Amino acid sequence: MTTLIAIAYLIAAVLFILGLRQLSSPKSARNGNFTAAAGMVIALGATLPLLHFTTAGVIIIAIGVVIGGAVGTVGARRVKMTAIPQMVALFNGVGGGAAALVAVAELLSFGAHPAFTEAFPSVFSIVIGSVSFAGSMVAFAKLQELMTGTPITYPGQQLVNGLLAAAIIGFAVAVLVIASVPFSFVSLMVLALVLGVAFVLPIGGADMPVVISLLNAFTGLAVAASGFTLNNFALIVAGTLVGASGSLLTKLMSDAMGRSLANVLFGAFGQVHAGATAVAGKEGRSVRTASAEDLGTLLAYSQRVIIVPGYGLAVAQAQHAVRELAELLEKRGVDVSYAIHPVAGRMPGHMNVLLAEANVPYEQLKEMDEINDEFKNADVVLVVGANDVVNPAARSSPGSPIYGMPILNADQAKNIVFMKRSMRPGFAGIDNDLMFDPKTIMFFGDAKDSMAKLINAVKAA
Amino acid sequence: MNNELLNELTFFVLAIFVGIEVISKVPTILHTPLMSGTNAIHGIILVGAIVIAAGADSPVNIALGLVAVILATTNVVGGFVVTDRMLEMFKGRQTAKAPTPTPTPKPK
Numbered sequence: 001m002t003t004l005i006a007i008a009y010l011i012a013a014v015l016f017i018l019g020l021r022q023l024s025s026p027k028s029a030r031n032g033n034f035t036a037a038a039g040m041v042i043a044l045g046a047t048l049p050l051l052h053f054t055t056a057g058v059i060i061i062a063i064g065v066v067i068g069g070a071v072g073t074v075g076a077r078r079v080k081m082t083a084i085p086q087m088v089a090l091f092n093g094v095g096g097g098a099a100a101l102v103a104v105a106e107l108l109s110f111g112a113h114p115a116f117t118e119a120f121p122s123v124f125s126i127v128i129g130s131v132s133f134a135g136s137m138v139a140f141a142k143l144q145e146l147m148t149g150t151p152i153t154y155p156g157q158q159l160v161n162g163l164l165a166a167a168i169i170g171f172a173v174a175v176l177v178i179a180s181v182p183f184s185f186v187s188l189m190v191l192a193l194v195l196g197v198a199f200v201l202p203i204g205g206a207d208m209p210v211v212i213s214l215l216n217a218f219t220g221l222a223v224a225a226s227g228f229t230l231n232n233f234a235l236i237v238a239g240t241l242v243g244a245s246g247s248l249l250t251k252l253m254s255d256a257m258g259r260s261l262a263n264v265l266f267g268a269f270g271q272v273h274a275g276a277t278a279v280a281g282k283e284g285r286s287v288r289t290a291s292a293e294d295l296g297t298l299l300a301y302s303q304r305v306i307i308v309p310g311y312g313l314a315v316a317q318a319q320h321a322v323r324e325l326a327e328l329l330e331k332r333g334v335d336v337s338y339a340i341h342p343v344a345g346r347m348p349g350h351m352n353v354l355l356a357e358a359n360v361p362y363e364q365l366k367e368m369d370e371i372n373d374e375f376k377n378a379d380v381v382l383v384v385g386a387n388d389v390v391n392p393a394a395r396s397s398p399g400s401p402i403y404g405m406p407i408l409n410a411d412q413a414k415n416i417v418f419m420k421r422s423m424r425p426g427f428a429g430i431d432n433d434l435m436f437d438p439k440t441i442m443f444f445g446d447a448k449d450s451m452a453k454l455i456n457a458v459k460a461a
Numbered sequence: 462m463n464n465e466l467l468n469e470l471t472f473f474v475l476a477i478f479v480g481i482e483v484i485s486k487v488p489t490i491l492h493t494p495l496m497s498g499t500n501a502i503h504g505i506i507l508v509g510a511i512v513i514a515a516g517a518d519s520p521v522n523i524a525l526g527l528v529a530v531i532l533a534t535t536n537v538v539g540g541f542v543v544t545d546r547m548l549e550m551f552k553g554r555q556t557a558k559a560p561t562p563t564p565t566p567k568p569k
Binding site for chain 1: 465466469472473476477478479480481483484485486487488489490491492493494495496497498499500501502503504505506507508509510511512513514515516517518521522523525526527528529530531532533534535536537538539540541542543544545546547548549550
């Protein structure tokens with residue numbers, strides 16, 4: 001019997017690994033998700049026969065699966081494509097929470113003096129799982145704009161975080177060395193939840209994808225630790241796979257933004273003042289605006305137009321309107337392409353997904369390295385709801401929070417049309433000099449409405 | 462150190478290497494779906510949640526088990542479904558790219 005379970009877990013592990021590999025290539029990615037899901041079904045199916053169920057156990061599992069299944073399905077089906085990043089944060093957080101609760105239940109069953117090899121992974125799982133849960137909830141709140149996306153910093157923040165970490169270590173040692181009593185590990189859990197919140201607060205909304213990826217790796221490790229506690233091979237292998245690949249993915253994502261992970265996580269500290277003075281010095285400058293008709297004429301008689309989509313496009317659901325404008329221009333012989341910054345939108349790949357949904361031809365989507373030399377030949381760059389990814393401050397002002405991030409060279413084009421809802425700064429919370437550039441024309445309004453006005457203007461031109 | 466723990470440590474270490482190796486060549490556009498996919502995989506904690514819930518006999522254990530199963534199921538189901546929704550978009554793009562270079566007429 002246990003041999004069969006071991007074989008089933010082995011098959012599940014192989015399916016997870018194959019699934020991950022398929023997920024890393026565009027052609028097979030969707031199948032990869034199914035492969036991993038099949039592994040999950042096998043692992044779950046193999047676990048059930050081994051267990052001795054109490055009546056209460058059967059009932060709570062049934063209720064739990066129904067509720068969780070309904071929440072998961074409805075949440076994942078209903079969510080708008082624009083809100084997917086925060087949905088991933090939410091699903092990651094609940095996984096971390098589950099890992100922590102499993103570890104708490106195990107510690108309760110071990111009694112006051114468990115063996116170190118059982119207690120240590122439990123304590124690890126409680127701490128990391130709770131940090132992941134609380135941190136993911138803050139990330140969710142920031143992305144859902146339930147709270148401000150700008151970094152929240154206060155004097156002595158590092159000291160507070162340091163004290164929290166020290167207290168956590170203290171309670172962990174108490175559980176491991178002195179006695180494993182509920183007071184100790186519940187305190188441990190509460191402190192870890194607070195640390196999770198405190199850890200994500202000072203990180204700006206634009207960096208949330210990297211944070212979610214890191215917390216995803218954390219949850220993986222917490223799950224692996226729970227696997228050590230329960231002596232469950234499937235949890236150890238799957239959790240570790242996620243922990244390892246998630247860590248690498250986190251690094252790849254911060255690399256794509258041209259920053260180190262340490263800079264993403266701790267960059268907000270000590271930069272508050274530099275940022276504040278920079279903004280203050282820019283007050284009172286004026287920008288240029290133009291009517292839809294003028295812009296329509298400008299676009300219609302251009303030869304090369306590059307569209308830079310950003311989160312504003314996603315929010316306004318303007319991807320179909322953008323495609324319509326692009327087709328209209330192409331009919332007039334204008335060469336149109338899209339410049340996709342690696343972190344445009346709220347997550348890597350976000351824009352590709354949205355534009356693909358609107359049937360924008362794949363050939364027109366250009367990655368940053370591919371198109372950056374072509375901006376100087378472009379007559380018009382149309383920035384649709386993007387901001388930080390074309391902010392020259394990333395190149396020129398070392399004090400800026402986004403300094404060092406590779407940006408699109410939109411400032412090299414002959415004309416820049418900036419479509420934005422307002423002069424509000426972008427997600428990184430900083431001013432954009434490009435808006436004050438003499439070559440730049442601002443066109444205010446909701447991206448979708450503005451796009452409709454431009455389409456009419458181009459038709460009339 | 463007993464044999465079982467040694468085995469577990471072996472799997473743990475090997476899984477670290479496999480996890481890093483297997484996704485090392487992922488293109489930028491797949492970062493988000495891959496994160497979401499791995500997110501679904503750590504929903505395997507549902508196995509752990511079911512193990513602790515199955516034998517629940519005290520009120521505390523029942524409460525812990527119930528909440529753990531709800532959270533873990535949400536993670537698994539939501540994770541896989543949301544990843545599939547993201548990748549659905551990529552599939553459309555791939556087929557549009559493959560057959561003909563001429564743009565297909567839009568249904569609308």
